Amino acid sequence: MNSLYVICGLGLISLIAELANFKKQLIPIFIVGILAAIGLAVMDWGTSLHYFSDMAIFDNVALSFSILICATAAFWFLIANDYFHTETHITDQAALVIFVMAGGVIMASFNNMAMLFLGIEILSLSLYALAGSRKLNLFSNEAAFKYFLMGSFATGFLLMGIALVYGATGQFHLDKIAASIAAQPELPGFFYAGVILIIVGMAFKISAVPFHFWAPDVYEGAPTLITSLMATVVKTAAFAAFFRMVWYCFPAVEQTWLLPLQVITVATLVLANVTAVFQSKVKRMLAYSSVGHAGYILLALTTGGTSSAGTIFFYLAAYSAATLIAFAILNRLELATNFAEGSFNGLFKKSPFLAVAMTVSLLSMAGIPPLAGFFGKYLVFVQAISQGYVGLVVVAVITSLIGVYYYFGVIISMFFKEPAGGEIQVSSGLKLILSLLVLVLLAMGILPDLFLPL
């Protein structure tokens, strides 16, 4: 909880920065603040404190996802450092990103439907504005508009579902809803409709097939760094919320939502990965791959029960680190080549460092050992097989092979195709951050025990 206070404080500092004129120091202040927030979260470990009449519970699951959100955001700010120096209105944009974090932490720790709604809205409203932050760019506007429409639509589903569940149980708190379900032998039919509506609303937020169609356009249209924020921090928050919702609140009515969710899982795995193959733009490919990864996390979510939190956490951490690298490099190339097509061609000759970092990121996403992505997939597969879902695992294995196909498309063009344009300079700051992230991917793959707190 203390970390949430720190994050909100950072947002206020950011808004004051414009007036008090210390814009240049903003990013260092953020980094220190976020590190403090992580430290505070670590100190709360194991306490499982309740806040606001049990509306938020900072148990270990909430804390670990909060730490992941904070750490990802810290890396994001380091990568975005240059971006904030070139853009105008940096303080309000930076404040919006901080508010995204705040919303994410609330989504990871809610114990009350109203709190969930609050978290989702704080996060989403900030993102709508961020997605449209390139005001003169048509695609950015389109992305913001589409994101807003689809987001509101999903929230509508969610609200309707919450209302129906409330109608059946008379409760907003997750634990009390669960208790009420256990106490009532006969639940009214609209309760089940409510559960399904909530699942659908959440599936929109994590962009699972068939509720994913907004994602590629929004990811492509939004400024690349904002896309990387959506693909990492937002996805982490959405999955943390999804996990709490289904396993804290609805484990007793598993038979209502588990099968639909498994159908969604298979659809997400197959459709997203197959569609990604046919993308010619790397950014769009990464958008579909992000949807595909949601499929693997869903597989973990639907096969593991409450014990799946550790697997989900590890997978999200591995995926976030790799995604940050990929988008940071994409962003650097867009700036260097002025958004030219095929900017990855011959990157190994233009900048060996970027090519190697990108390769590590893509290999991790493809699930090649000894990188983090492999161990993430391994944990998911072991968990699913141990629960008897061998069929689902075979599907997931086949789709990860399809994944290899499109990730290697990029690798082949980096190492094999002829480059256009001259060498690309990489600032030593960016080199350091990317090296750190690469080390994180290696460390998570070689010593995964250190990253499995749950």
Add this chain to the structure above:
Amino acid sequence: MLTTFLIFFPLLAALLLFAFRPQSAKAIALGASIVEFSVSLIGVFTFDKTGGAQFMVNVPWIASAGIHFAVGMDGISLLLVLLTTLLVPFIILSSVESRYDKPHTFFGLILMMQMALVGVFTAADGFLFYIFWELALIPIYFICLIWGGDNRGKITFKFFVYTLAGSLFMLVALVYLYLQTPGSHSFDISALYAAGKALPASAQSIIFWGLFVAFAIKMPVFPFHTWQPDTYTVAPTQGTMLLSGIMLKMGIYGVIRWLVPVVPLGVAEWGSTALILSVIGIVYASCIALVQKDLKRLIAYSSIAHVGLIAAGTFTLSKIGIQGAVIQMLSHGIIVFALFFIVDIIAERAKTRSLSELGGIRNVAPILATVFIIVMLGSVALPLTSGFVGEFLLINSLVHYQIWIGAVAGLTMILGAVYMLTAFQKAMSGEVSYLATGFTDLTWNEKMVLYPIVVLIIAIGVYPAPLLAISEPAVNDLLLIISDVTAQIK
């Protein structure tokens, strides 16, 4: 300790090459690989020839998942490690540094490859084995992608996806076995053996295919071989040497260590099918090799034929079959390395590998021709060469298994002699081809590589007993594990 050193020393050397990008990358890589070879020789001389697995290291790695860093060597492992550490210095020595852009990356990747290969041959933990198995794929993929020939993007990609597809199903099979182990689960090799043995025959059959496909793609066994000729042809020479000399042995080794003892009932059920596929592969590849015009491609197909024979011998589950497989893995590794090197020498000087354009090389390069004929006779298994020992044992085991299968395999040896000697004749004798003029004989550097190989081919052929003695206890142990099943078959 020794095993750990053998695994991590090449990695360390590779990382130093990547980090410091020294000028003399080749010399440093060569030095590192010679140190590695010397250490493996210490292993050979201190190895207790009567004992089982030795030089064991077993420390918890991912404790929460029951995964250990467990490595060790029994006789079979030791011989394959020896093959790896022996060939890598020769592979590095045979390369021409100026031919490769960014040589430090090139030699670093070769050393990384060596690390993964030694890891595969020594791992005593299923998870660790899988990690090394996959790790071996990454450096060779980039070696082929960065320094390969025309159209390498597509071809190397096919190679990567094929092998990865196989190994992912192997992973699922290993995880399934892991979840059958008692308690909080373990990937320890003996725990996996016990878990696999306890399964009913139907489950063992499914796991058999999960594992076998991975190994069959790597070797490759018919009909999983379609990636191989293109990849061998397009890879840079050193890549082809790594692939054919060492990497395909991973498949055979996998069958011996991670398939036969893990699911003996599955092998009893499907081993004969695998054996017949292997024999089909021998006939098929030999027939195609007969009509090849490209010398490198011809040797690629001959490699499929040879490995088919090794696989077939292994699946007889007899002592002579497996002993023959082990010795033939060594012999084939050495011979195929020398063959690809000779092809590289010819192609570099004549600017072509096409048999119809070559001719008369013997007149201008007699030493090369002499070395070529010795290596070639080793390849067609002439007595007193190393190829003979292995092939004799293998065909012997096949004859005992089923007389007509042995006959078919034996006939293909004749086919092998036909296409190899035809190729030799076309390239070496006859009129001096207009391309062969200006063709120089072996250089000092090339002699340093080829002379020791020739000596080895003859030495192993004349006196193979010490090598067979190293692997014998390990083979006996293996047969003991599956003895109740083999007794049932009989």
